[in-house]
Amino acid sequence: MTVHVHVRVMPRPGLLDPQGQAVEHALTSLGFAGAAAVRVGKAIDFTLEAESLVAAEAMVREMCERLLANPVTEDFVIEVSS
Amino acid sequence: MACVAVIRFPGSNCETETMSAIVRAGGEATLLDYRETSLHGADGVILPGGFSYGDYLRSGAIARFAPIMDAVRSHAEHGGAVIGICNGFQVLCEAHLLPGALMRNDGQRFVSRPVDVRIERRQTICTSEYAEGEVIRIPVAHGEGRFVADRETLAALEAEHRVVLRYVAVAGADAPHNPNGSANDIAGICNAAGNVVGFMPHPERLADQTLGSDAGHRFFTSLMGRLVGAGAAA
Numbered sequence: 604m605t606v607h608v609h610v611r612v613m614p615r616p617g618l619l620d621p622q623g624q625a626v627e628h629a630l631t632s633l634g635f636a637g638a639a640a641v642r643v644g645k646a647i648d649f650t651l652e653a654e655s656l657v658a659a660e661a662m663v664r665e666m667c668e669r670l671l672a673n674p675v676t677e678d679f680v681i682e683v684s685s
Numbered sequence: 686m687a688c689v690a691v692i693r694f695p696g697s698n699c700e701t702e703t704m705s706a707i708v709r710a711g712g713e714a715t716l717l718d719y720r721e722t723s724l725h726g727a728d729g730v731i732l733p734g735g736f737s738y739g740d741y742l743r744s745g746a747i748a749r750f751a752p753i754m755d756a757v758r759s760h761a762e763h764g765g766a767v768i769g770i771c772n773g774f775q776v777l778c779e780a781h782l783l784p785g786a787l788m789r790n791d792g793q794r795f796v797s798r799p800v801d802v803r804i805e806r807r808q809t810i811c812t813s814e815y816a817e818g819e820v821i822r823i824p825v826a827h828g829e830g831r832f833v834a835d836r837e838t839l840a841a842l843e844a845e846h847r848v849v850l851r852y853v854a855v856a857g858a859d860a861p862h863n864p865n866g867s868a869n870d871i872a873g874i875c876n877a878a879g880n881v882v883g884f885m886p887h888p889e890r891l892a893d894q895t896l897g898s899d900a901g902h903r904f905f906t907s908l909m910g911r912l913v914g915a916g917a918a919a
Contacts, residue, residue, distance in 0.1 A: 614788075618833060619866065621793045645742075670750070673743055673779070675786040676833060 606651045606659040609682040612672045613644035647671055651683075659683045687912035688713040689766075690727035692757070692773075694748045695719070699734035699770065699889060706889040707731075710905035712912070719751040728912040729766035729810070730757055732773025734826070734887060744787060744829045745775030754780060766810040766911060767881045768904075771827055774873070774883030783874055783883045784842070785834035790827070791866025797826040800864055801855040802872045802886055805848045809879040810911045812849060814903040820853055821900040823886045825864050825872075830885040832867040832874075839868055849873040850884050 627641035653659035704714035850873035873884025888901025
């Protein structure tokens with residue numbers, strides 16, 4: 604089956620995220636008062652041929668651990684759908 | 686004469702001056718393509734600065750899987766000399782040959798300027814000809830040089846004396862001493878044995894008096910001394 608994969612990679616909580624800070628500052632400057640705790644990460648979308656959603660998720664987890672995210676600095680969330 | 690392989694990845698841009706610095710220090714330099722799978726008998730390896738694979742995904746994240754990296758890893762694991770300069774440091778961290786990671790500079794901007802760094806450790810493959818505690822001024826040029834590691838790793842690096850270079854404040858300097866927000870002002874580290882070293886500053890860019898200073902020259906004479914010594918011992 605063809606599985607649609609969506610991976611979200613975010614900087615770990617507690618690590619300084621200068622991009623997030625810059626975006627938060629810009630939002631505040633534009634008058635969007637109340638925007639806080641802005642973090643900037645990455646979204647990675649692709650399709651994957653796999654036996655099942657469970658098998659696809661296991662494969663994507665390995666992709667994240669080896670390449671798509673750096674475990675020292677980033678956390679990831681995987682979504683798979685048919 | 687000891688030979689050092691300089692690896693060129695797609696997007697490397699400091700390989701020429703790195704090779705010049707090796708030759709100036711009395712060594713032989715050979716340029717190796719990232720698609721090679723052997724070091725062809727080179728005594729040492731340098732991963733040079735630049736923007737391998739355009740820094741896509743994360744700096745060094747894709748270069749670490751280049752074909753040549755298995756040979757680099759094997760060389761490191763057998764006690765061979767491996768140095769990563771700037772992007773090369775990022776590659777070594779991504780390859781887990783060194784701990785930690787290099788993140789976006791805290792000021793969000795690319796920083797290209799001289800910095801003052803203190804030689805914190807002489808027992809490495811490339812700092813033995815400096816005095817411990819010696820402060821030298823060499824350039825940095827990076828957007829992602831903020832060294833981070835978890836608390837335990839940082840504590841271990843300090844306790845095991847594995848910080849090789851540290852950004853320091855010097856009287857009269859006109860910019861913040863830490864250019865990127867690195868934890869503990871760390872500019873460079875080594876592995877436990879001291880044969881794998883990575884740092885963000887560029888000694889190869891200031892290794893000839895023609896440029897007004899050769900403060901970085903001794904990284905390369907230290908390396909050549911080590912490689913010639915190792916060859917004589919073997």
